[in-house]
Amino acid sequence: MLKVLTLIVFTVAVVSSIPAGPTNDPLVVQTTGGLVRGERLSCGLLCNYSSFKGIPYGKAPVGELRFRAPLPHEGWEGIREANEHGLICPQNGILFGSNADDEDCLSLNVYSPNLNRRLPVMVWIYGGSFSSGSGNSFIYGPNFFVGEGVVLVTMNYRVGALGFLSTGDENAPGNYGMKDIILSLKWVQDNIANFGGDPNDVTIFGESAGGAATHYLILSPEAKGLFHKAISQSGSAINPWAYQPDPEAVAHQLAKDMGITFTDNADLIRQLREAKPSEMNHATPGMLDYPIPRGHSAIPFVPSLDPANVAPEERFLPEEPIVLMNKGEFARVPYVTGFNDGESLFNILEDFLDPNIWDYYNSQPEIMVPRTWNVSKGSDESISITNDISQFYFAGRQLSRDVRYQYTQYNTDLMFAFGIDQTANIHASIQDEPVYYYKFSFTGALNLVKQLLLLQNYPGAVHADDIPYLFQITSIPAPLLPNNPAIIMRRLMVRLWTNFAKTGNPTPPNDPIATVPWQPVDGDQQYYEIGTVVFSGRNPHGDRMQFWNEMKYKLH
Template identity: 55%
Template sequence: VKMLKLVFISLCVVALCLAKPATRDVSFNDRPIIHTTTGWLQGTTESCGLFCSYYSFRGIPYAAPPVGQNRFRAPQPHPGWSGTRDASEHGASCPSGSRLSRVVNEDCLFLNVYSQDLVGRRAVMVWIHGGSFSGGNGDSFTYGPDHIVDDNVVMVTINYRLGALGFLSTEDQHATGNYGLKDAIMALRWLRANIANFGGDPDNITIFGESAGGAAVHYLLLSPSARGLFHKAISQSGSALNPWAFQTNPRDVAFQLARDLGFNNIQTTEQLINTLRTVDPMRLVEATPGSMDYPIVRGIRPIPFVPSVDPPGTTGDEVFLPRAPIDIMRDGQFTQVPYITGYTSAESLVMIRELLLDPSVFPTVNANPELMVPFWWNVAPGSAAAQSISRQIADFYWNGVQLHNDIREQWTHYLTDLMFVWGIDQTVRLHASRQQQPVFYYRFSFDGSLNMIKRLTLLTAYPGAVHADDIFYLFSVTSIPPPLLPTNEAIMTRRRMEVSFNDRPIIHTTTGWLQGTTESCGLFCSYYSFKGIPYAAPPTGQNRFRAPRPHPGWSGTRDASEHGAGCPSGRNVETNTNEDCLFLNVRLFLVKEVIYLLLSPSARGLFHKAISQSGSALNPWAYQPNPREVAFQLARDLGFPNIQTTEQLINTLRTIEPSRLIQAVPSPMQYPIVRGNFPLPFVPCMDPPGTTGDEVFLPRAPIDIMRDGQFTQVPYIAGYTSAESLVMIRELLLDASVFDVVNANPELMVPYWWNVAPATAQSIARQIADFYWGGVPLHTDIREQWTHYLTDLMFVWGVDQTARMHAARQSQPVYYYRFSFDGTLNMFKRLLLLTAYPGAVHADDLFYLFSVTRFPNILPPTSDAATTRRRMVRLWTNFARFGNPTANQDTLIQVNWARMTNANEFLDIDTQLIPGSNPFQERMAFWNRLEAQYG
């Protein structure tokens, strides 16, 4: 059979299959089948590292679907299934307000079991996930079992109902509440009956959880219905005594939800529940009411749907919490088992980020200090008691001064204590004084490479571990890649890429033999992977600052199952790096490098098509006109101010540790430029005069090569995202001085590479301001217009010029596009909390091409995001096969993407594919006119 193979060769470090989001690889030759009380299950065998594997059983239903009349009721036993159930995939997540959730469905009561051996009796650890009782799931993307099962423990994770579906209560028999925690009890009952079949010990079960999961563990200790179902407990950063974890007025919250949904005339609880049972589950959880009229600032607001006391007269399987947590604890009427509980040292440090998003917090509290008084205390706002309490809080935490930005850290200490540590400390003391079983108390303070929440929220300048940082030291979190661990962080085992060791293909290359792996890209989809292939000699020693040399080859067969080291860079969150880093794998598209390869005579004949996404050699950040100045500035920054010659400079820099070299990247070379317009110091530049041989790359400036048409002429796709620089709104939050500086010095808006006099610069700046924001002084209400200016200046204008010049000077087709789709996989926009603004930000399009395993991205197959991903992949692979992205039209591709001519043909990639003309033509004409006049 003749097979058409499409192979992408990359100079980066990722091997990706574009067919479907990658899951953990499994060996399809070892699919264990076991029996449970509800039916037969067929699991998979998975890898947890070299010589480490385990059995995985995912998506096991432990209760009947809580739908229809079972909504707002305790879970019912699952009726079982016939035949053998496939347990290779996670079940649906419970509906939640989180927009980052994967597949969701109200039929969501599933658990997952991971065990290294199905024979014997091993300790069992049951994980209850966090998420404010309103989000999350037990999937292995976030709670991978690798490290725990490797310690010969059976690990279990569960889903439970969330938000209103999990915790709404009318304080009577119509809705008793606490369904999510009753789900956990049902899961524990199922495990007690079945865990032995997975190699677990039903008499040695530990429940553990973090945040809301930690509070859930504590509630299970307090509930009489959970007794005998577990034997040890661990609560991380959560307690029933934390104010966010207990609802004192659930009936009020339930009726408020009905009003928020538009049901204003409901009078009785029976009518309320009957009505809410008819509402779409996603509408129900997304309409969760706010702080129930509490005048409380961000960070202290209660969560509406959380555990509450059972209504009077509750009986049978609806019983969960007959009295308030504090009363049960004071009386010692809880399950007494060995118990670990504690917190991270800087739980609420993340609120510094919230202060950036809502700068009104401190002025509001300064004007209304009684807002600091715990909302659950019976203290009248404005009373003498409220004022006295707030003064004492301010005196204790920040010496009584007015709140301001320099004491943000002290504010978070107050929040950490109020919302976490105080309740946990009370819990420890009450349990330790009322039970014979040991209680162990801890604080997690370690601040290292795996404190990912702290790193993702850009809080590394502050000491301590933030809320949820400890999770990364327990689980293999594949939704975020761990960096290489230094030896003093051996507390964690480095996450390895799972591979199937049953099929290790061996091939020959000009430099030696390679043994790869076979990897999975979904059910009935697999591919060969060869990673870490050296394509050049190490660029170290005298080879630093020289063109690459051919690799000398190797003897024997080289293992190609792991990525090679990444090249040293200035990023704080980085994978394994080494100056010996010239490896290739199987294909990650490039951006600005693509256009430079088109322009370089040295690259001719080495490729046959090209795609540039959001990058061009004409973008101002992608070309360095003064590389010599930057090089000498780097030497001065490294402490070598007296170097006189370039030979002396290079000989000196060859002795510098590579990590020190790249971290000392010089400042913007004295350009008086605001954030977002900074040039990059080390980017491509023109070859020096007299360059010969393999050092030749770019003999003339990019614009000159393009104007003369002296570039590699191949089919070419170029384009951009619709809101490239929208990310700068986040930068404005970090540097509030930007608008003040530009208003005082408007000439800073003029492209720094234009050689214009001060008076001319003033005129240009006025024209820019008039065009983009009506000429008014910059202020926060026109932040979006500011990012339009940055998007055009730093991205779109250069890409547009590139597309036009290539289309006008080559016979091969040029295809021009804009990526505008705004959906579930626009992960950069979502991580930066910019969903309120329209459009796709810089790099959002990558998630529609690649399986980015650091983010769970399994989608309903009929969703707009899934369709857009299939379209993007089809367009790009059609182009790679045929040189025409719409060569094969079908139900997925029903338009013709015309090649670019003088008519400015264009494709907008949105919910639909929309052919037409560039919608930014007016903006591009503005910059073309300015350049013609001043550039």
């Protein structure tokens, strides 16, 4: 009897020592908005994690809150079930789903391998040209990250006109989508400890527009202190598509396309606040509506300068990105940045979608000159740069289907690589913290974008081909054997990224997976080749980046 009583006392003591949420349910967690209940999910053999989806972090940005910085969510009563994603923000598209008009979309998702630890936190910012996307696990499944012992957070933020329309004045200051991300990072600071994360060890990372957004957060004074490391994949604030220099003109064009007449910007914004989101999205130009050369100038609704003196609005971007960079006015944190070697391979298909593309280029070849360089058309400089580009990429030939691949190389460099190369150089030259620079060139079974676009006959990794090497994508592709080269590369990519989040070094000593040391940039453009062969080298796209730097140098 004594033994039985002792066993009962021991069992009660053990059970009572298991940490639990406020309701003695270990999957109920306290947040600043209220209680949430998650679920326990599997991430593989002997691997599971706690999942909390659709947690509101911002108040619905409707009515007078449209075209304003977000406000924290007002909270809820009782326990909120957190087993389903929140609504995506209004957008057009099929990849991420479609939400026409419901703007109550500011929510986030938390995936934690252990609610009772203080683990490094990684906050993912999705891409989608600042006009579409979501943080949902359909594409950004957390399995591989939580399996490496980090807490992963993803969020939804406003996109398109609702996220970035600006009149350049107090009526609509702009950058609401970026301010959403900042509010979500503040939520992380206030709440992530209750989910097993360390608020003092937060890494932000993103791809494409998400990579540019990550860079913008580094540059923004409003984001300082909210993160401690950063990774930009295939995106920089100084890529030509990522910064809008004339947002007021874009806002006025949207009004024209919607049939809105207005007396001033205050009247315009009043009317746009009464319009349905779907009406704005349908009137916003799509990729094929952009002027040729597509991607060489700003996407209509992307980050722009915040006007001064618009209190109480926070001023997200006080000066142009390149100005802030050259002044050294940015968060000096350990930074990874890089690009895929075939970013613009998708341009192979451009002439199928627009048969007039080659005639347009050949009739006015000076459009190959980067617009952001502000070189006058017809000037000696413009003609010289045009001839240099023609000789370097096309051997002086006119553009046609015969040089389609060279055309994609030109676009890769102009739209992505050159700006990212500059970003790595400038940050590394100013800050003491390490800057790690990479080129992703691996081609394998998980290069899903390349396969989807039927580009397997061309070398290199196309834009977004790196995503499946980091995230679990629901039901795609069919399971691969553990010794498949793509699975081996995925293990390496996830390990590099999580090593960086944990230590600030992607290849710390004695790592059994990331065995090739990755040297930070130190004056000679060190970079890391992530390909069939992994190595540390110098000057990715060496002669091509040298060509762009020499052209740029001629203008100064």
